[in-house]
Amino acid sequence: MATKPFASSADLTPKDEEFVELAPGVYALTAEGDPNVGAVEGEDFLVCFEARATPVAARRWLDVLRRHTGKPVRYLVLSHYHAVRTLGASAFDADAVIAHEATRALIAERGAQDWESEFGRMPRLFEEPSSIPGLTWPTVTFSDRLTIPLGGDRGDLELRHLGRGHTAGDIVLWLPQQRILFAGDLVESRAALYTGDAFHDEWASSTLDNVAALGAEVLVGGRGAVARGRDEVDAAVAQSRHFLDELRRTVGTVHRSGGTLARAFAAAHAALEPRYGRWPIFEHCLPFDVQRYWDELDGVEWPHIWTAERDRAVWDALR
Numbered sequence: 371m372a373t374k375p376f377a378s379s380a381d382l383t384p385k386d387e388e389f390v391e392l393a394p395g396v397y398a399l400t401a402e403g404d405p406n407v408g409a410v411e412g413e414d415f416l417v418c419f420e421a422r423a424t425p426v427a428a429r430r431w432l433d434v435l436r437r438h439t440g441k442p443v444r445y446l447v448l449s450h451y452h453a454v455r456t457l458g459a460s461a462f463d464a465d466a467v468i469a470h471e472a473t474r475a476l477i478a479e480r481g482a483q484d485w486e487s488e489f490g491r492m493p494r495l496f497e498e499p500s501s502i503p504g505l506t507w508p509t510v511t512f513s514d515r516l517t518i519p520l521g522g523d524r525g526d527l528e529l530r531h532l533g534r535g536h537t538a539g540d541i542v543l544w545l546p547q548q549r550i551l552f553a554g555d556l557v558e559s560r561a562a563l564y565t566g567d568a569f570h571d572e573w574a575s576s577t578l579d580n581v582a583a584l585g586a587e588v589l590v591g592g593r594g595a596v597a598r599g600r601d602e603v604d605a606a607v608a609q610s611r612h613f614l615d616e617l618r619r620t621v622g623t624v625h626r627s628g629g630t631l632a633r634a635f636a637a638a639h640a641a642l643e644p645r646y647g648r649w650p651i652f653e654h655c656l657p658f659d660v661q662r663y664w665d666e667l668d669g670v671e672w673p674h675i676w677t678a679e680r681d682r683a684v685w686d687a688l689r
Contacts, residue, residue, distance in 0.1 A: 377491035413521025415444035429436025449554030469508035472539030525595030533577030555592030566658035574614035
C-alpha cells in the first residue's frame with residue numbers, strides 16, 4: 371500500500387459551506403465533510419451546537435448566522451470533547467457552555483494532548499490558531515438529559531446522552547416537536563467514522579439503537595450532508611452501524627486468529643474501502659480506528675490518550 375500524507379495534513383483546500391434552514395429558527399452549516407455546526411432559536415435567545423476549532427473559524431459561522439437572527443447566544447452545546455468541536459467557544463460569548471459530565475472529565479484528562487494531536491492531523495481546520503485562548507471548559511454538565519424550554523410555541527430542546535459511542539460523553543440535540551436531531555459524531559451521513567476514542571461494541575448496538583428510536587425525520591450528523599426524511603435518516607444510522615460492524619468483524623477475526631495489527635488494518639481497509647474510500651476522512655481515520663478497536667480487544671476499556679507522537683507512530687506502522 372502506497373505511503374500517504376499524514377492524516378489530513380495535505381488537505382489544504384477550503385471547502386464550500388452550505389447554510390440550511392431546517393425548520394423555522396433551526397439552522398445548520400455543512401461543508402463538504404468538514405465538521406457540521408448548528409443553531410436553534412428560542413423566543414429571545416440562541417442555542418448553538420458545536421464551537422469549531424478556533425474563534426476565527428467560529429466567527430465565520432456566526433457571521434453567517436447573524437444574517438438570519440440577532441438573538442444572543444445563551445447556550446453553547448458541545449457534543450463531545452474533541453478540539454475541532456470545542457476550541458472556538460470563546461467567540462460565542464455564551465452565558466453557559468453545556469456538555470456531558472464525562473466530556474468535562476475528558477478535557478481535564480487529555481484536552482491539551484488532544485489539541486496538539488488534532489492540530490497536527492487537521493491543520494486546515496485551525497484557522498489562526500493563535501486566537502485560541504486555551505482549553506474550553508463546560509460551565510454546565512449533566513449525566514442523562516437536560517431540557518431547555520424554547521418559549522412561545524417552539525417546544526422544548528432536549529440534550530440527551532444516549533450511551534457511549536464516538537467518545538464516553540457524546541450528547542445529541544433533539545427537537546421532538548420538529549423531529550430534528552443533531553447527532554454529533556455518533557452518526558455520519560455519507561462520511562467515514564472516526565473511532566479512535568470509541569466504545570465500539572456499545573456504539574454499534576445500544577447507542578445507535580437509542581438514536582434510531584427517537585424517530586428523527588431530519589438528521590444532522592457530525593459530518594456530511596443533512597439527511598432528510600425517514601429513509602435518509604435510517605440510511606445514515608445504518609451506514610454508521612455498518613461501518614462499525616465491518617470494522618469489528620475484520621479486526622476481530624484477525625485478533626482472534628493471533629494475527630498482527632498490520633494484518634487487521636489491511637483486512638479492515640479491504641472490507642471498507644470499496645464503499646467508504648471516497649468519502650471524507652476515510653483514509654485519515656482508519657489507522658486510528660483499527661488501533662483503538664485492537665486495544666479494546668486487548669482489554670483496554672478506557673481509550674489511550676492520543677498524542678502527536680503516538681499519532682505518528684500508529685500512522686507509520688499502518689500506512
